[in-house]
Amino acid sequence: MTLGALEGAVKSGRISRERIDDSVRRLLEMKARVGLHKNRRVNLDHIGTVVASGDHLALADSAATRSVTLPRDRDGLIPADPRDYPRVLHVVYARDEDLTAGRALGASLGVYFRSLTTRRMSPDSPGAAYEELAWLRGEADLLLVSAFVPPRAGAGDVMVPEAFARFVEESSAGKSTVVVSLGNPYLLTAFPGVGTYLLAWGPHEVSQAAAARALVGVSAISGTLPVSLPPLHQRNEGLTRDRVPDVPRLGSMSEQELEIGLFRRGPGDRPAGPGGAEGQDPTISPLEVDPVEVGFDPKGLEALDSIIMAAIADSASPGAALAVGRRGKLVRLRGYGRLDWSPDAPRATPSSLWDMASVTKVSATTVAAMILAEAGHLNLDEKVVAYLPWWSAGDPEKEDVLVRHLLLHRAGLPPFRRFFLEMEGKEAYKDAIGALPLDYTPGGATVYSDIGLMTLAFIIEELTGADLDSFLRRRVWGPLGMQDTGFLPDPGLLPRIAPTEVDTTYRFTHVHGSVHDENAHAIGGIAGHAGLFSSARDMSVLAQVLLDGGSIPPCANVVDGGVPCSVARPGPVRIAAPTSVELFTRRHDSTSSRALGWDTPSEGSSSGEYFSDRAFGHTGFTGTSIWVDPELDLFVVLLTSRTNPTRSNSKHVPLRRAVHDAVAQAITDRPVQRRRR
Structure with missing residues (x-):
């Protein structure tokens, strides 16, 4: 779409070939200055040190704040003093598949406004939805419309339903109304009568948070329009607003809960997950034992619940499952949140099924x-x-x-x-x-x-x-009692399966119950690199087998039994010799972090900073991971669906590291030191 628009602009004469050549030359020169023409490959092992790093997030936040633009404020509503608006109606306009649109903006506004009611609208919203909005509008003191309309190839091309445009226009005539556009500056042409119009330039979380701060005056506004909005506004126009000191925080959410570093919080700060209070408490397996029995500080492990629920509240994933075992016993086997973003979606449990993605490669x-x-x-x-x-x-x-x-x-x-x-x-x-x-x-x-x-x-x-599925069922999963594990899950299991991405390029559906990886799907669902589905309770069994050198003792699957167990095993089960496990899981040489199939800790590793050099593990694109540390006699399985609804979500990266660090630091019966770099 972008290339087509650019080609059309050149052919029509609006952009000269010389300008294109000059722009390309400058890009190539910048690449040359940082050596990209020599080092064109990205080292995937170092992604964790770059993606979502504190410095980069701070830079993104600063850029988003400085870019906020206020083309018009005829009604003098910006900055909006929360004390003047006890009841705020927030209407989010976005496509149905944009499930997280407005989530960060609403959460940020929840710090400042005492009462915030949110309603979602889409291009397909029925007339009854507009009738409800009209009633809610009458009860509100301020109407905030946040529109997530992507820019289209032709400048000025804005597509919103006539009913939505009419609702906004009518609202602005009789109600204090602010329209915030997150992505498309031309949205104003759809409702030119709006008196207050704020631009945040993108749908991402940092842009939503920046818009909220600008709206209440926490941040100054100094941006100007880089384009004209004919016939309403010209290029370089933009009103300025000074920062307001001590903006009152009247809402129920604390500002600390909105920090990008959510995962640093400790016990006690537990925001409600999807579905409100009901989705807040984890689903706990009766197999868990007292952490003290296996050398853990119980209070240290309590931080895990806060870390994971904070990540869910921050839209890292609608839910998660966690298994932590040490010395052959489980101290954590829990589900958090829900399997999808809907408040009535099934709760995540230790037996929920997750698309394991590249964890298929090792498990x-x-x-x-x-x-x-x-x-x-x-x-x-x-x-x-x-x-x-x-x-x-x-x-x-x-x-x-x-x-x-x-x-x-x-x-x-x-x-x-x-x-x-x-x-x-x-x-x-x-x-x-x-x-x-x-x-x-x-x-x-x-x-x-x-x-x-x-x-x-x-x-x-x-x-x-x-096929791979049949062989492993016969030799591994069946003998171990891993009844939740396999390729091509039965459709009857859908209520237990976490959906993954809203696929807009290949299958054009919300992927649920079939493998997310496109190549694994096209090959038939059974592949060596992806396609496996499993649960936290099943993966805890496999992790314990590997930790014990290829075998596992019998289990009765009883309350407080502690031994990882999906179904009762009447006797011990051996799938490999200790020498084989050692051969495959030890780092091959010093040139790479790779073992045979497995990865081992390196700088920026998803294992965090405290797992030993002897640890081995793997991650999956959908948000899954497994790490086993023979030196600490420890394993951690963390399963999320971070690709729901979009793969453009990297919040699972700091979540993984925070979970593994918290687990390792909770060990009390031996010293645990930060890994040497």
């Missing part, structure tokens, strides 16, 4: 490879083509790739390809991967690749004569 594919390697059926130092002769069709150099390279992400393969746009079915994927050339020499650089684990699953299926 399914790597475990299967470990079992086959121990049995002598899979040779890690054998060439891939010895098992899959077709695999090197597109590049003779692929004949040098070893099975070990696939597990270490050193096969020379690209991170991924958007195959799903062109094909579906396992055979089509085999042909495409076979024809794919390498990006670099095998055994050289470490580049995290979905395609390597997809290939490994093909090898496993070739060796076992069964």
